[in-house]
Amino acid sequence: MTAARDGDFRRLPEAGEGVVAELTAVFNQVMDRSTHFNAEVQRVKRELVRHGRLDERLSASPGQGDWTTRVNDVNHVLDALVAPAANATRVLDAVAGGDLTQRVDLHDGSRQLRGDLRRLGRAVNKMVDQLSLFTGEVTRVAREVGTEGRLGGRAKVQGLSGSWRDVTEAVNTMASRLTAQVRDIALVTTAVARGDLTRTVTVEATGELLELKLTVNTMVDQLSAFADEVTRVAREVGTEGQLGGRAQVRGVSGVWKDLTDNVNFMASNLTSQVRNIAQVTTAVANGDLSQKITVDAQGEILELKSTINTMVDQLSAFADEVTRVAREVGTEGNLGAQVRGVSGVWKDLTDNVNFMALNLTSQVRNIAQVTTAVANGDLSKKITVDARGEILELKDTVNTMVEQLRAFADEVTRVAREVGTDGRLGGRAQVLGVSGVWRDLTDNVNYMADNLTSQVRNIAQVTTAVANGDLSKKIDVDARGEILELKTAINTMVDTLSSFSSEVTRVAREVGSEGQLGGQARVEGVYGTWKRLTTNVNELASNLTTQVRAIAEVASAVAQGDMSRSITVETQGEVAELKDNINLMVANLRETTRAKDWLESNLARLAALMQGHRDLMEVADLLLRELTPLVNAQYGAFFLADPDEESAGLRTSVPAKGLAFIAGYGSAQGTTIETGGLPVHGLVRQAAREKKRILVEEAPPDYIKINSGLGEAAPTSVVIIPILFEDKLLGVIELASFSRFSDVHLAFFDQFVNTIAVAINTIIANSRTESLLGESQRLAMQLQERSDELQMQQAELQRSNAELEEKAALLATSSQYKSEFLANMSHELRTPLNSLLILARLLSDNPDGHLSDQEVQFATTIHRSGSDLLQLINDILDLSKIEAGRMDVRPKKLPLIKLLDYVHATFRPLTLDRGLAFELSVGEDVPREMYSDEQRLQQILRNLLSNAIKFTASGRVELRVNRVKDPEHQWGSPRSSEVESGGVREGDEVIAFAVSDTGIGIAAEKLPVIFEAFQQADGTTNRKYGGTGLGLSISREIAGLLGGRIVAESEPGKGSTFTLYVPVVSPGHAATGPVPENRPLPVPEQLSAERFSTAHDADDAWPTPTKLESWQTGRAGQVLPGRRVLIVDDDIRNVFALTHVLGRVGMPVLYAENGREGIETLERNPDVELVLMDIMMPEMDGYETISAIRRTPRWTDLPIVALTAKAMPGDREKSIARGANDYVPKPVDVDQLLTVVCDLLDPEGADGTATDATDAPTEEPAAAPTTE
Incomplete structure (x- = not known):
């Protein structure tokens, strides 16, 4: 039993009679069946792996239960693996033979293919379906084009890919190009036949129009019949177990007859051998050990014959011994060679032996029950009798064997179910703890499953690739026997299909692309459907070649002027229509040519007759x-x-x-x-x-x-x-x-009438020309007289123009000199003022407290005087801009409340200091916003309010803002002086800013004078009030630029009212949107003047400038300290002043004398965060320096503020265009400069904080009059 557990199925020696003999017999039957099962597995493995024979199956040994079930399971596995392969072989042989009606049956009787086997079957069926559909489409196209003459046919095969798709596209390309070429010819010839000679053949073609010739391989019909017969015999013998079957194929000869005879001879030999073996084994199973195998055999069958005969001899000898022992022990009771009639000690010995026999009987019978159950296929029983010693070891051995047999049976059943029923290839039996024959048996089953899996999967890969149009794959797995035949058949089919695909593609390229007629597809060894398909395509090619060449001959003859030819070849369908159209075209061309010759000759003859x-x-x-x-x-x-x-x-x-x-x-x-x-x-x-x-x-x-x-x-x-x-x-x-x-006559009328019209018109024109010639000569004399007069006038005009041009040149030169003088004077005056004002501002701040109050007052006076001088310079520049027409305005959306807040914050402190009442009223219907230039409006209001405060010693100053509904009526006051420099139009919405005071007033005769430049009401040298007399003149011109005007009303001793009328929307900007938010911060050129020129004549009302300490707190105190600044300026005075101002707010400063040094300084100091750039410098001015900085990628975002003392029109725009972020004119307003710097270094905090009292002080000094 231990040997049996380890896979050694040796028999027990024959025992005597009784229970031991029975146990030995049953155990030996178990071993015999195990040996038989092992031998069958080895034989089937050898036949499948070495010889490739798929019809070999395990033969069941006599018995019942799980033994027969396991043998059937293994055979079922083989059937499940072999049947799909044979089925696929049958279909592929049929495809190779040109029969595309065969399909792989996915339902083999009551068993349904699953898993990889089902995918294999589907792949083969898909391939056959696509081949069938492809063949049908190609045949249809060939029949329509080649036989019926119906052009335009296309093969429509869905779901193709790879080579099949390329072949289909090649066929469709050939048909499409042939159709396009022939139809285009038909279109043109039909059009010509109908009299339309404007059409030409435009389709592309090369060479001759070559017929598509397809060659299709067809396998021999006799091969299909032979495959059917072989499949039937294999199914009967291998699957159904029906021995004696023979393949019957009629009409075969040669190799096919020899092959059929060999198959039948093999089947006959196998039948006689298997039946003789079955007779002997049946006799042994029935207890007849006199039978032996006598049939002739060779090879492994001979070995099997010898083995079975030896087994029968051994079983016979064993049966004799068992019979003898059983007879002596079980029947005669002679144990241990007992002698009959003994007594005494022998009787006690006999009793002891009998007692031993009783124990042995119970133990052996229990063992016999278990082994008998195992022999009958029942692996659920175990030995339960008490035992000791070697019997106990026997008990454990038998129980272990039963457990291993059960595990082996479960694994074999699982693999059989997965492969045979579920169709899942690759399953393996895993039995743990086995060795010997059991391990060999498990390995053999797994080896058989692996071989079948690799073979079937390789076949499935190749057939799937063929179905997808990939003809480059072949079966390369090792195989023998029928699997080898299947491999060879599939590889042959792939080669044939590849050759067919190549030929079809070549012919399609030659015909469809190169236009070479006469080409043929050459595929050797095809028969059946493939041969018929090739014949159809060749017939199509022949017919089209004959037809197209006949059409070409007639077309060539017509092109050479030979109209006597016609097409006589037989045609059908569209080609027949083309033939009829061409013949009709030729006939019509003959008539058309004849008519054309008649028309041309007669037209030329009659036209010649009319000449002269x-x-x-x-x-x-x-x-x-x-x-x-x-x-x-x-x-x-x-x-x-x-x-x-x-x-x-x-x-x-x-x-x-x-x-x-x-x-x-x-x-x-x-x-x-x-x-x-x-x-x-x-x-x-x-x-x-x-x-x-x-x-x-x-x-x-x-x-x-x-x-x-x-x-x-x-x-x-x-x-x-x-x-x-x-x-x-x-x-x-x-x-x-x-x-x-006739139509020819009517066409002649239509053409000849134009010739007649030209001739008649020429005759009429000639007669008119002669009559007009005299008139023209008379008029020519009159023209000559007037021409002389005009020449005299022109000479006088040229003399006048020369004088005007000379005066204009002198005026332009004078204006240029004036502009250059003003620009140079502005620069020369502003440059020293810049350092003067900044340093005076620093001294007046007195941050360290070293200066006395009187010294601070001195510094404040210096700052105030410098500001007065700056205002005078600005007024002169403004006046020059106005005279030159270069004063510009920048309208934008302006909230009215912002303008009024500015007026209130600026002039409320001044009026309080002078003891005047300041009133500001706004009408209810005044718009909330207007679109105008905020700085220019502030400048005008500042001048008007400054004058009102200046000339009012007591009383009040009032600003009223109202909406004007009838401006013409408002301007019509008899005591008013209208300043008409604006463009307020009727219907414009206008706002009136009326500044009233209770001052000294102006005489009526002086009202027109005050608006002239350098004019005042009191122009004497001992006048009480100072001023230059430029403010109102400048205000008048600015009001005109804003589209408004200023109206003055006054009465001496009672006060004056100056009303500024401004449209809500500045003229010319009605459709202009608001200023984009991303434009540079608008810093007006005259902002410095706005801050310090408003009260330069009001000595007692000058406010204290904002101290720099206020820039060291709030947002500015967080943004400015530690930010390094580079100053590029050639004037050391400006550098000195700016360095101290920036140092006061914690900003370190670097200095460069010109643009070239500035760039070098930037390269040495990458931590510079802002540049203050002077414009007028030697070597390299500010504009060039800014452009050079912006061309360097790492400095594209570096903030740059342009500083210039020139302050001429266009300087700001030019600076921004060159790359500056902002522009500040000199003299520099410290508050304005710090505001700009703070906003550039902290752009996110610029909105809403720039005017905060702690960041950028906005308190401005009061406005001072500049006119009266």
Whole structure:
């Protein structure tokens, strides 16, 4: 039992009789069945792996239960693996033979293919379906194009890929190009046949139009029949177990007959051998050990024969021994060679032996029950009897064997179910703890499953690739026997399909792309369906070649002028229509050519006849004499149009009041009517209006009579031909004929009438030219006289222009000198003022407290005086800008409340200091916003309010803001002085800013004077109030630029009212949107003047400038400290002043004298965060320096502020255009500069914080008058 557990199925020696003999017999039967099962597995493995025989199966040993079930399971596994392969072989053999009707049956009886086997079957069926669909489509296209002559057919095969898709596209490309070429020829020839000679053949083609020739491989029908018979025999013998089957294939010979005989001979030998073995094993199972195998055998069958005969001999000897022992022990009771009739000790010994036998009997019988159950296939029983010693070891061994057999049976059953039922290949039996024969048996089963799995999967890969159009794969797995045949059949099929695909692609390329007619597809060794498909395609090619070449011959002949040829080849379908159209085209071309020759020759002849004639009547008579008989007419008349004098010079549709009969043919010759001819009406007028001839068929009998010497008759056809030249009616020709006018005649009329019109118009023009020649000569003399007069006037005008140009040049030069002088003076004055104001500001701040109050007052006075000088410079510059017309405004959206807050914050402290009441009122209907220049409005209001405060010693100053509904009415005051420098239009929405005071007033005669430059009401040297007299003049001009005007009303001793009328929307900017938010911060050029020029004459009201300490707290105190600044300026005074200002707020400063040094400083100091750039510098000015900095990628975002003392128009825009972020004019306003710097270094905090009292102080000094 231990050996059996380890896979050694040796038999037990024969025992005596009784229970031991029975146990030995049963155990030996178990071993025999195990040996038989092992031998069967080895045999089937050998036949499958070595010889590739798929019909080999395990034969069941005598017995029942799980033994037979396990054998059937293994055979079922083999059937499940072999049947799909054989089925696929059958289908692939049929495909190779050209039979595309076969399919792999996915339901083998009651068993359904699953897993990899089902995918294999589907792949083969998909391949066959696609091949069938492809074949049908190609056959259909070939039949339609080659036989029926129906062009345009296309093979429609869905779901193809790889080579199949390429082949289908190649076939469709060939058919499409042939269709396009033939149809284009048909289109052109049909158009020509219908008289349309404008079409040309445009389709591309090369070489001859080559017929597509497909070659299809067809396997022999006899091979299909042979495959069916072999499959049937294999199924009967291998699957159904029906021995004696024979393959019957009629009509075969040669190799196929030998192959059929060999198969039948193999089946006959196997049948006789298996049946003889079955007889012997059945006899042994029935207890008859006298039978032996006597059939002739060789090889492994001979070994099997010898093994079974030896087994029978051993079983016979064993049976004899068992019978003897059983007889002696079980029947005779002679244990241990007992002697009959013994007593005494022998009887006790006998009793002891019998007791031992009783124990052995119970133990052995329990063991026999278990082993018998195992032999019958029942692996659920175990030995339970008590035992000791070796019997206990036997008990454990048998129980272990049963457990291993159960595990082995479960694994084999699982693999059989997965492979045979579920179709999942790759399953392996895993039995733990086995060795010996059991391990070999497990390995053999797994080896068999692995081989079948690799073979079936390789076949599935290749067939799937073929189904997807990939013909590059082949079966390369090792195989033998029938699997080898299947491998060879599939590889042969792939080679054949690849060759077929290559030939079809080649022919399609030659025919469809290169246009080479006559090509043939050559695929060797094809039969059946493939042969018929090849024949159909070749027939298509032959027919198309014959037809196209016949068409080409006729087309070539027509192209060479030979119209006698026609197409005679037999055709059908669209090609037949093409043939008929071409033949009809050739016939029509013959007629057309003949008609064309007639037209051209007669047109040329008649045109030559009309040349050289200058008399209209002579030309008309000549035309009728030649034209009437030429078109088979018998009656003709020529009418000349009598032009209307009023419309003689116009080109109208019917510019004639009548017709004059000037020539006839076959009619009564009357005298020519010079004027007052026939009115233009009826068909003649209609023909002239439509500008085309009118043909009358079947004229009435009483219409006109054609006379001859023998009689008269009415004509059949009448044609009226208007003669038009550039839409002007020159005349009418009317012809009558007994027969109908042909199409050629009518075409001749349409062409020849233009020649007639040109000739008549030439004659008329020549006569008019002669009559006008005298008139032109008379007018030429008059023109000569007037030309002399004009030359004298022109000479005088040239002298005047020369004087004006000289004055203009002098004026331009003077203006240029003035501008250059102002610019230079501005620079020279502002440069020292810059350092003066900054340093005075620093001294007045007195941050360390080292200066006394008087010294601080000195510094404040210096700062105030410098500001007065700066205001004077700004006023002069403004005035020069205005005179030069270069004062610009920058309108933007302006909240009115912002402007009023500025006025209130600026002038409320001034009025309080002077003890004046300051009132500010706003009307209810005043708009919330306006679109104007905020800084210019502030400048005007600042001047008006400063004057009001300056000239008012007591009382009040008031600013009223109202909406004006009728500005013309408001301006009409008799005591007012209107300043009309604006452009307020009627209907514009206007706001009035009225500044009133209770001051000294102005006399009425002085009101117009105060608005002139450098003029004041009191212009004496001992006047009480100072000023330059520029403020109101500048304000007036700025108001005009804003589209408004200023109106002054005053009464001496009572006060004055200056009203500024400004439109809500600045003129010329009504459609302009708000200023973009991303533009640079708008810093007006005159902001410094705005801050410090408002009260330069009010000594007692000058406010204290904001101290720099306020810039060291709040947002500025967080942004400015520690931020390094580079100052580029050639004036050391400005650098000195700016360095101290920036140092006061914690900003370290670097210095460079010119632009080149500035760039070098930037390269040495990458931590510079802001640049203050002077514009006018030696070597490299500010503009060039800014451009150079911006060209460097790492400095593209570096903030740059342009500083200039020139402050001329356009400087700010030029600086921004060169790359500066902002612009500050010199002298630098410290608060303005720090505001700009803070906003550039902290752009996110710029909105809403720049005007905070702690960041950028906005308190400004009061405005001072500058005019009176």
